[in-house]
Amino acid sequence: MTALFALATALLWGLADFGGGLLTRRMPALTVVVASQTVAVVVLGAIVVVTGGWTEIGPQLWYAVAAGVVGPVAMLSFYKALALGPMGVVSPLGSLGVVVPVSVGLLIGDRPGLLQFAGIGVAIVGVLLAGGPELRGAPVQRQAVLLTLVAAFGFGSVMALIAEASSTLTGLFLALFVQRVTNVAVGGGALYVSVKRGGRALPEDGGGMKVVWAALPALAFVGLADVAANGTYSIAAQNGPVTVAAVLANLYPVVTALAARGVLKERLRAVQAAGAGLALVGTVLLATG
Secondary structure, three states: OOOHHHHHHHHHHHHHHHHHHHHHHOOOHHHHHHHHHHHHHHHHHHHHHHHOOHHOOOOEEEEEEHHHHHHHHHHHHHHHHHHHOOOHHHHHHHHHHHHHHHHHHHOOOOOHHHHHHHHHHHHHHHHHHOOOOOOOOOOOHHHHHHHHHHHEEEEEEEHHHOOOOOHHHHHHHHHHHHHHHHHHHHHHHHHHHHHHHHOOOOOOOOOHHOOOOOOOHHHHHHHHHHHHHHHHHHHHHHHHHHHHHHHHHOHHHHHHHHHHHHHOOOOHHHHHHHHHHHHHHHHHHHHHH
């Protein structure tokens, strides 16, 4: 079950990040964050009401609040990095956030077997290579690296926090709702400050709100896929070793690279193909170890 839900997390995060990266090329990153997360709040609010999740209110929700504060910073950094590109910088480095939940798992007593340790190492190397790392270039590329590292640490922290925010399925719905409400509050505040300082909330191409409304289905997909990924990761982490769940979930850059190949027709370089192969080997070792 841990492997299945963790791999579902990787698929959802990979597609959400790809969609978010495309959207930030058409509108400000903060607008993408706030709009996508607002859709998630509405859907999750309805789910919480229907399932009676309000009965799960407790001090553990502070973990969800903390995740909600860190999340927008990570998403904004990541989307800005994706907009700057190239994906060869952003995708592989974004996975380094796995260090945070893996470290937490080891501290709370996770002791993977020999095959799983080997799988962790192989999978991480594979993910780094799958993005086709390009660490040389212009200052813009170095800025993308810095933003991606900030995002990676943030994503890793969110993974560790959300896994502690609930112990039941209805509690998970409530925790995700609280996290997304906090996301919108923090992101909305940052957007307000940005606009007051002369920034923009709408696209510059003259379309304004029409562009945002036209992109609403894509924004909804990004927000809901991200929510679902947090949920599946929480289930994976609670039903097996956190170290295994975290590494498998962080295979999402492979999904992003494959989506870029399928949609944008970006050709996979030899190093990316080798990385995807290593990631697959690491997955098998983790799942069978």
